[in-house]
Amino acid sequence: MSAPVYIDIRSQRGNFQLAVKTFIPDGIVGIFGPSGSGKSSLLKIMAGIEHPDNGQIIVRGREFYNRSCKIKVPARKRKMGLVFQEGRLFPHMSIRKNLLFGFEDGAAIGLNEVIDLLEIRHLLNKKPHQCSGGEQQRVAIGRMLLSSPEVLMLDEPFSSLDQRLRRSIIPYLIKIHQKYHMPIWVVSHDICDLLMLTNQLMIMNNGQVVGNGSYHELLFDSLATSVLQQEDEINAVRLPIYHIEQVNGMKAYHYQKQTSSNYLLLDVDQELEIGDQLIVSISPRNISLSLHQVDDISTRNQLAGEITSIKERGKKVFCQVDIGFSVLVEITRSACDKMGLKEGMNIYCLFKSSSVKILSVGK
Amino acid sequence: MSAPVYIDIRSQRGNFQLAVKTFIPDGIVGIFGPSGSGKSSLLKIMAGIEHPDNGQIIVRGREFYNRSCKIKVPARKRKMGLVFQEGRLFPHMSIRKNLLFGFEDGAAIGLNEVIDLLEIRHLLNKKPHQCSGGEQQRVAIGRMLLSSPEVLMLDEPFSSLDQRLRRSIIPYLIKIHQKYHMPIWVVSHDICDLLMLTNQLMIMNNGQVVGNGSYHELLFDSLATSVLQQEDEINAVRLPIYHIEQVNGMKAYHYQKQTSSNYLLLDVDQELEIGDQLIVSISPRNISLSLHQVDDISTRNQLAGEITSIKERGKKVFCQVDIGFSVLVEITRSACDKMGLKEGMNIYCLFKSSSVKILSVGK
Amino acid sequence: GDSPKKGANEITVFAAASFTDVITEIAQRFEQEQKVKVRLNLAASGTLARQIESGAQADVYISANKSWMDYLEEKNYSKESGVLARNELVLIIPKSEVQEDLKPEVLLMYPKNRIAIGDPGYVPAGKYAMQVLKAFDVESEEHLLLCRDVRSALMMVELGEVDCGIVYKTDALQSTKVDIIYTFPEEMHDPVAYYQVLVSSGALAKEFYDYLYSSESKQVLTNYSFKTD
Amino acid sequence: MSELLTIGLTEVEWSALAVSLKVSLLCAFLSLPFAVLAGWLLARKEFRGKAVVEAFLHVPMVMPPVTTGYLLLLMFGTNGLLGSWLETLGIRIAFSFDAAVLASIIVSFPLAVRAVKQAVEMVDKRLEDAAEILGASRWRIFFAVTVPLAFPGILSGFLLSFTRSLGEFGATITFAGNIFGETRTIPLALFSAMQTPGKESEAFRLMLLSIVISFIAMLASELVNRRYKKELY
């Protein structure tokens, strides 16, 4: 199925109207939008604990809601696993019981796996009110993972987690997705986190979906722009590693099948092997363009590429450069003019190895 | 008073021990630490809704708690305004009533000012449960601001807020601090947000304060390092603007009294005037060092400076460079060796104008 | 639940609550003599009558109230009935050290406080008391304290809530906290009596009914100061 | 049975209705503040002998009302401990309208307290903490946070007071007597009717009357409760 989720709903809550008509593609989808734009409302309706006034919801071929046919599948039969923004742990149960609430023997994801991933082993016998905000958030994620949902919906799952935890949970979610082909929808205010998870975004504003597609498309989509331009842009790509060698005392990771001089010089904490996947993210603001290679500079990555497009958004100029994968580079108008950049030009992308954020997903 | 807050407490909660003995300096202080390290617990004890097992708390000359003298000032008399991680709005009151709960006529901060800043005017007649997560968070902040606390404590105030809102609330907090000299303590997982607010950090880990001081000091402090090295480092400085001119179609902001060739070429959305203050933040990872100026590159800011120190932390090398203010630059060991960098050397700091995050505080 | 399985060796007697002590003693004797079991149900006469009306399996009913006996007769629940014992109506005052000579006329006609009597609406003793009061020309109800049953009237006097009360002699004699100052002559009121009704047609029931008239029963009744004739 | 269907109330019924309503309303309103206070104390405060106080408060619940009435009489009667003292002040409570109200209050109080206590216990303490941090005094926290959030329980306590008092018989007849127009409430009139042969229809009418009142009370409270919930959710 090419469009496994079809939503066409309307729901009036006081003076707020949610009016969503969209397809959600399979895979991991990031839901992004300003506070109060209706993200949580949409997820609650998808989960089936709130109902729209009107419309239709079809998920993976099952009709969950249809006003005209009076179909209203109850939440417990939908298997739409929603992790609430506010946690909603059961206060009278220990963390262990909370985790096991939706767990059935033989479930694909194991208890110990989740406990270790989320670093909550020391909490198992505590009650939710004895846990810190971030601990509760982790338990809520764990509880949902263990309940074997068919679709995983996370509402701001990382809001009280520190970087280290995010960096361990995000690759895990990607792995789960790859292993079980479970659609994952993530609401987050941190576009950087989102883009590490996925390139597919759904942008909401004012109760409507104003954009739906890949990040690069949306960046220049007039409707989505109003939302996205408040944010820092990010390049995030997932790269397979074909070859690793030592260059000038640093590791060079080749991400193209054919050996070329375009490789990434990076400091990766983990020991990577050929065949592993890397998620690298780098801000378009941190890439410089140069007409030729530059010496005597601490910038180690100087990758040759070709400008595929030059687009303007507001005062900013974005060059899309193909260096084996497509990266967005933000430059100033004056720089663009001064260097005489044009589409089709050969150019070097300069960025420091340390300005690249790295996550490894394993195989 | 040079050390207006003295804390020396011990508190055992199950298997978690909070043991804090520290001074908190006046001003804005960021509290940082991994999930479950005791940040919220500390703030609750300071606010007076939980009590330690033992110890002493003195805030601005008033003794709030002293086990041996049996002093236990009740929360309502402390005026320690704590905004809870979980909001805690009164569910039976409208947002307006929530906001006005602690408000007294003649309070310094006005209702309309707060409503406009937090963009919550459309919520005034709603009940908390009718508001989204981020909306509730904003109301909780507003409610506290309006209650005229003497110390403002914010526990993860921005966790569900988008960038745009953060960028308007942070300067406001700084302004409030400057105007009323109210100490502000902010817990956040986003070190970037914290550093925009302040340079003063308190690092917690495992129930203890493992570092207390300015960010630059802490970065190389062995105890604090274990916490901070999980995070991306950030340079954040507050600069006064002495002069503005037009250079190559961009605005150049002079931040030094004496005119020099060191100025910042930036794209600031707001119209700034001389005398305004800028908060700029840039990651050490996004600054390149070069032995000489580089042409034909989109990198517009090439500021001359002098290396004041070179420190290693793990595999990373940090150069502190004085370019009128002190910036930290992260480079690789191989680059350092190759370029033969030494303390006292003259060098150029290269960074793109777009990789600088900017907040303006006004006068 | 040990629900009542009515064996041949068991009878159920419904008796007015004010008759508790007497009937308990008589029943015990009967039990010993006949080697049978007597179940006693003790409540207000009206309550008992209503219970019988709604199908309670009573064998013998002892009422303090003639009208309830009549009621049951009317409804054909009575196989046989008669007067079991007679009682007298007395005027009582709280016990006091100073034994001044109190005249009933004075007490009844010029009460300082209230006079406790049973509620004439449904308490027989109250009805008799009203007849007595009428004989004394006390018309106003203002000074009357109408009690739920004659025992409550006695209690009010015991507690000193009232100056005096009109109750049964048997009750008054048993109380150590009141003094009888006057026994009303029988002409002043309808006969004061307990009535017995044979409700069921069982042989044992009839036997108990007759036993109540036996000399043993009469002895017990006399011990409690009832008049039997 | 035709009397059953007579629409107008007889004088006796009117009087019983009036007395009953007066007693029950007074009882409910007078108990309310004390019940709220006691319920709150029991739910929120720790003090020595709290369990004993609580058990003591519930004694009127476990004793047959007649006994309660008797004990009240022992206390407030002319020779009673409190009664004799009040007598010197010229106050006599027993066998009066006031006694009927007092009896009702005593008998229904445990119910009201329990309802309030249970509700206050379920009020999120953290909201009270939040109010305290915002500088609210104890009173303000109590009236602006605790009471509104415990409102369903308080309403329930009020209603229990009212209905329990409507049905109160034993303590009233013992302590307040059965005085027409003063203490003869519906249950007392009903009892009289039931204890008199042939007054079945009068009894039934009185029964219906009390059921009708309780229906009205229940519906009214349900309405208030719904409105409250709508406000809240």
Added chain:
Amino acid sequence: MSELLTIGLTEVEWSALAVSLKVSLLCAFLSLPFAVLAGWLLARKEFRGKAVVEAFLHVPMVMPPVTTGYLLLLMFGTNGLLGSWLETLGIRIAFSFDAAVLASIIVSFPLAVRAVKQAVEMVDKRLEDAAEILGASRWRIFFAVTVPLAFPGILSGFLLSFTRSLGEFGATITFAGNIFGETRTIPLALFSAMQTPGKESEAFRLMLLSIVISFIAMLASELVNRRYKKELY
């Protein structure tokens, strides 16, 4: 007064104590599931005529117990509507131990339901939603989330059932009779004692007995409640 201080209980007292305890415990345990169900229904479900059902449930509360007992008698008596039908099945309820239990249940049920309803209403619905999303069936949600969170109310309902039943007099004496060893509970024995002049001390002892039981019950429930709260907070 020396009898008052005799420590051992007389046969009469033992019997009354045993009957009372049996009736009250059975009443409390038998009511519990129905009270929980009814309280939950009233708190969580919307259906036509709900307010009427609720008002109806509360009728036994507002009627004098004697009347309730009388109505029970009319229904379950041998000549009653249900009674005559049960008779054909060989079941006879009135004037038996079962009748005492039934009377207690009817009289105390409104209290138990109300306590449960109030507690369920205060349970955070969002937690039930969360459970549903985790795939829990209605039953599971009810037993694993709603009931434990409403536990204080359920305990309170149980206790109210128990104590109200301990003090129950009017309905019992009317419907179950006052039969020694079978339906003569403490309140009935107390009544009998009070009906007999000179038995004051027996009456007092019985009164104390019921107070002692209620104390024990209250303390036990308080203990359970505390343990629960400790578990939770």
